[in-house]
Amino acid sequence: MNYELILRNIQKHIDLDEGEIALFLSKLKIRNSPKKALLLEAGENCRYISYVHSGILRAYHLDKEGRESTIMFAAPDWWITDMYCFLNSSPAMMYIETLADSCIIQLSKEHLDQLYIEVPKLERFFRILMQNAYTREQLRVIENLSLPADERYARFLAKYPRIAEAVTQKQIASYLGITPEFLSAMKKNKKS
Amino acid sequence: MNYELILRNIQKHIDLDEGEIALFLSKLKIRNSPKKALLLEAGENCRYISYVHSGILRAYHLDKEGRESTIMFAAPDWWITDMYCFLNSSPAMMYIETLADSCIIQLSKEHLDQLYIEVPKLERFFRILMQNAYTREQLRVIENLSLPADERYARFLAKYPRIAEAVTQKQIASYLGITPEFLSAMKKNKKS
DNA sequence: CGTCTATTTGAATGTACTCAAAAGCGGTGG
């Protein structure tokens, strides 16, 4: 296994010495999952935060009518978890699935809490991770509130071109909060 | 000026000693603003993160058609800023206004960056602040995607009863992503 | 090749919006 990617991801924001790196790596758990595997189901305990080494994941929510809302996609070099439930050890409210064969690196809540004490610099790293996640979600809220569906779709394509080509239209529709039928109709209008 | 509230807010998550408290307090700036004052305008440089000591604030976005979307309300004991622009020193994309006479305590980006070095525990505090902000926004995205307007309104009332009684319906509507006319119609339907 | 799911298409429907106008309410000045 090659830890270069995840270490580079972290060292973009903080500098770790040899010992700290070793300690950090010792807490990680590699997991290879085939396409269409469920890594987390609603109701379960969400014990891990996951770094995507390769592949692609999707987090979604199922409402009581059985409709899916895609909460996020995670491409390589992204972190993903049901953050609320990870942090509060409460039952998960989302599903996380692989959309392709994927290699993920997992860190448990217990190990992370230890690491915050043993390697305080990681507080900074996760602060920055959380900041970025927060501002991204906030921008998404603003776009959801103020833009029509076709514009939201255009921005999604512009912001995440890699993801757009790796996932189905149905999944994009559920990320944008529209039906697949309507997304299909929108695309048809654009072309003409 | 009474710093008890803001210190208690911080010490919910971390323990500061006398010296750290003094250092922290030395960076703060008190600001009293009358009702309807603009603390930040889109396009400006957003230099401060603000703790609401008393009063109530609202952050909103103006789209190119001039429509407002309320991004957040901030009641006493909340923190508020245009986080993306605060962190990246880019021009603000939101407006922040007082909805009542307010006392806020401000911390500049420069001082905060110093504090992270001088009082590393604050990394943890702001990590937790960001985590909470992230999970809150994510929940809002999920609700916006999966719930009809009337249900979103009901949850808003349940979650933020204090805010609901302190702001106008127009402002609540713009938080929910609906028109004030439609919110009015919804309320009428519920009653009957 | 056959099956399963995604995508497209179209018709009917519904949710939420626009526009306009009236009613209500709060603040301010005479």
Place this chain on the structure above:
DNA sequence: CCACCGCTTTTGAGTACATTCAAATAGACG
């Protein structure tokens, strides 16, 4: 202290954006 002004809220009619349902077509995978 009342009258007026401006803004919020309500009401209603007409409209638009997006959904539902159903069925046909196209793609992907074993």
